[in-house]
Amino acid sequence: MSEYNTKNYREQGGDKWHIDGSLEFGDDAALVNFPGAANFAPKTTNTAADIRADLNKLITYLKNAGIVKPDEWNVSVLACPSTAAMPTTETAANSGHATFSISGSDITIALDCKVSELADANHGETWGTHKWLGFGVRTGLDSVVGVKFTDDTGAEATLGSDDAGEATTLGLSAGDFVLYIKAEDAKYLTGDKSFTLWADNHAVATFTMKITEPAANS
Secondary structure (H helix, E strand, O other), X not given: OOOOOOOEEEEHHHOEEEEOOOOOOOOOOOOOOOOOOOOOOOOOOOOHHHHXXXXXXXXXXXXXXXXXXXXXXXXXXXXXXXXXXXXXHHHHHHHOOEEEEEEOOEEEEEEOOOHHHOOOEEOHHHHOEEOEEEEEEEOOOOOOOOOEEXXXXXXXXXXXXXXXXXXXXXXXXXXXXXXXXXXXXXXXXXXXXXXXXXXXXXXXXXXXXXXXXXXXXX
């Protein structure tokens, strides 16, 4: 008996379908509750600038709805050129012990010392005392205002002008933001820390973070 593999199948009790073959609709078929773009009222503008703005808005709606393929993120990471404005001198010193790189969606924070040798830095009552260090995340956008950031605990934030201002104060650009991490969290050493980004025209993208330490002296 020959082996048969179906290209279209369901899993997870029907909660998920895989379509690798054709999906054919009959004459009376209809799509119900299909995700669509935001409502876009008819426009009466007649200048070239207004028409361009309306067209770009419509394209954004279509990308955000998933009807048009969204733009690719172009994220990079870097040390903050100026650390003097970081929350504490200890945070600035800790950040100087790290180099930052990214491959695909995997961010590596390479320390020149052990995590245990980093200083404790007090970021106030809300954030607490930890072995904080910070680095720049370059989004590839002109501005981070409106970018949605979610950490691996599910905590969400929409970046604003304060985040862009903090980045420029630390020698970065308005399209960057500063990310402070608690280096002593063991999940950084195993590469199990992550965050996601979303912005208009872009799909949600997840980035993992891993801290590496120098090998122990023999």
